[in-house]
Amino acid sequence: MKDPYEVLGVPYGASEEVIKKAYRDLARKYHPDNYVNNPLADLAQEKMKEINEAYDALTKGGAASSGSYSQSQSRTGGYTGGTASEFALVRRMIQQGDLDGAEARLNGIANHNAEWYYLRGVIAQRRGWMDEAAQNFRIAANMEPHNAEYANAARAAGGQAAYTYRQQHTGGDDCTMCDVCSALMCMNCLCDCCH
């Protein structure tokens, strides 16, 4: 196991307060929500595990587990219709990284429902084709406006960057009404992450 102080980036003998803050910052950075549909999700998860273990080790074994972030929960949307198992197969293929195979299988499905467009979006996103991903997610979200998975994806493909750095680079020198709105939107995004 790696040195827990090194993992959390704190000096030896740091106070609990400092450790907690470092842990929180790191956990926020590598949180599974930041790596949804990201091909590196598994690496982020590993990193998260490392951070959790380091934090647990430093706060005297297990006591911290109540505070540490839980691992990613698998988010699979509700399956509907007779092609459900087909879609499940496509999802599995995407997860295994077989994007061409998943695309071919998806193209063979005649039922173009919201999930079909959503999965097409996921494949595009995995390739880094964010424009096509956003287009497909938007169609899926429009077809099923109440599905949280599709709505999140549509939002993320468009403006996920917003809250990671937008507010940082729009410095105080050119603050407009628009920045105020986007700041509010960013805050809203952050609030969404918490529950």
Next chain:
Amino acid sequence: MFGYVIPRKDKLTEAQQARYRAAYCGLCRGLKLRYGFRARFLVNYDMTFLYLLLQRQTGREMQRCFCPANPFCKKNCLPADEAMDYAADMSVLLSYQKLADSIQDGGFFSALGARLAKLLLRRVYAKTAGRRGEEDQAFRSCLQRLGQLERENCASIDRAADAFASLLKVCAGAAAPEERRPMELLLYHVGRYLYLTDALEDLPKDLKQDHYNPLRYRYSLQDGVLSKEDKAQLLDTIDASISMAASAFELLESREDRVILDNIIYYGLPAVLHSVAQGTFRKRGKKHERSL
């Protein structure tokens, strides 16, 4: 090259700015050491970023060295090493391919300069291609793919950008094996960002000269300009690439010059995109170069 991958200087301390300049000057010197004087002209900011990204050694001290652009004043340079050599080689390969590209789609007179430059660099290129055969091959096949898409007037900005992004991704081959995957994703999205930002900046020029530009076919232009919604959508998708690049960057081991890399990714890339979108980039770019 493009010059879009630069830090935001006002967010760096004096010492950090000096360090960045030393990386740039070091790359220039590295090019000269490897390929002679004329290769110095190929130094660029984008490959300075690649150098900093690939540099994993710590404790590298700056050296004083001669600068032909400013012969009476010695400059600080970071020393040549493996990462520097790689960035220098990639500068040569990319610049040479870019020249070949501008000869292909430029008019007679605009291509004349490129032809001359290509002629002067022929031997430098041959030497580099011999050393980095794999990269050279991969670059050429990616650009061939891009040329094919251009001839078809491809309307998918993703596909067009993919050809160029895949090219930059090849440079991840120089990363340590355990960092290969994050580095590939990082470079892919920096490449996508470069291609699309360039397409946005060149749109008026490409329309005037009737050159291929993916934005012409992806969006319906009104009098040669993107509508407000389309532009917002385009900026969002480029933003998403910056965000992906950042998510991959966070999974790399820390570097000695991490602050500069952080600055480039989190402040530099968005700021450049912002000023390209507003049409104020080149003015600022020149100012940056003068002060460097």
